[in-house]
Amino acid sequence: MRYRSxxxxxxxxxxxxxxxxxxxxxxxxxGTVERxxxxxxxxxxxxxxxxxxxxxxxxxxxxxxxxxxxxxxGDGDDRIYVDVFEHWLEEED
Amino acid sequence: xxxxxxxxxxxxxxxxxxxxxxxxxxWELLTDALFGVLGRGGLMNVDELRRGIxxxxxxxxxxxxxxxxxxxxxxxxxxxxxxxxxxxLDLRLGR
Numbered sequence: 261m262r263y264r265s266x267x268x269x270x271x272x273x274x275x276x277x278x279x280x281x282x283x284x285x286x287x288x289x290x291g292t293v294e295r296x297x298x299x300x301x302x303x304x305x306x307x308x309x310x311x312x313x314x315x316x317x318x319x320x321x322x323x324x325x326x327x328x329x330x331x332x333x334g335d336g337d338d339r340i341y342v343d344v345f346e347h348w349l350e351e352e353d
Numbered sequence: 354x355x356x357x358x359x360x361x362x363x364x365x366x367x368x369x370x371x372x373x374x375x376x377x378x379x380w381e382l383l384t385d386a387l388f389g390v391l392g393r394g395g396l397m398n399v400d401e402l403r404r405g406i407x408x409x410x411x412x413x414x415x416x417x418x419x420x421x422x423x424x425x426x427x428x429x430x431x432x433x434x435x436x437x438x439x440x441x442l443d444l445r446l447g448r
Contacts, residue, residue, distance in 0.1 A: 279404035284356045285363040307404035309434070329363065 261296045261317050261346075268352040269293055269321060271344060279307035282348045290352055291323035294341065302345070317346040358411040359403075381420040388423060397430050405429040 263269055273288035281303050296319050301312030325338040332338075391397040405426025409417065417425060431437040 279400060279407060283362050284360045303400040303403075306398060307400035309401070312400070 263293045263296065263319060263346070263349060265293055265295060267293045269319075269349045270352050271321070272348050272350055276304075278304065280304050280348075282344060283342065285328055286321075286323060286342050286344070289323050289327055291321040291327075291342075293319050294322050295320040297343065319344055319346065319349065321349070357407050358409070358414045359407050384420045384423050384427075388427060391427065391431075396434070396436060397427065401430045402426050 268290060269292070270290045271282065271286045271288060276282070296317060299315035299317045302314075302316045303312065306312030320341055321344045322339045322341050324336075325334055325340055326332045326336060328340055388397070388402060392399065402423065403426075406414070406422045408429065409422065409425055413425070414422065428437065428442055432439060432441075
């Protein structure tokens with residue numbers, strides 16, 4: 261596990277031509293690692309008949325709602341929680 | 354490549370969201386069960402199911418209901434794998 265709880269991380273902004281579980285609305289956004297779940301088979305290869313190995317670490321990452329939605333009108337402390345695989349995360353500069 | 358039709362979080366729309374619950378029809382329950390059996394039998398996994406759904410033409414995706422998308426994907430993936438022959442389901446349904 262490369263990242264630890266409390267660490268600030270940015271989701272890669274890259275396009276990915278094929279199945280992946282990273283939603284567009286968090287790409288390029290910076291959030292906080294809440295928890296390292298465990299490692300799981302990689303859906304990006306498993307979706308095409310492969311075994312999904314090696315397993316990839318998966319994290320629970322939280323983002324401020326107002327960072328994700330430009331016109332967010334809710335409470336400033338509201339957060340959204342998304343599971344993101346390690347290879348989609350970058351260290352924040 | 355463009356963002357996939359399934360990757361909808363944050364798409365703005367003026368369409369009202371249908372939040373009504375509906376009873377599942379028999380074919381929907383059977384579709385769920387069928388996929389469960391395919392998974393346990395090692396013929397198809399959930400990532401393949403999702404990928405097959407995401408491969409639908411956008412207009413077909415929009416027209417299809419939840420389990421219709423599952424059926425589309427099951428047919429797509431099983432045909433790829435040679436479990437079903439090309440057009441086999443249509444043939445058996447007399448279409």
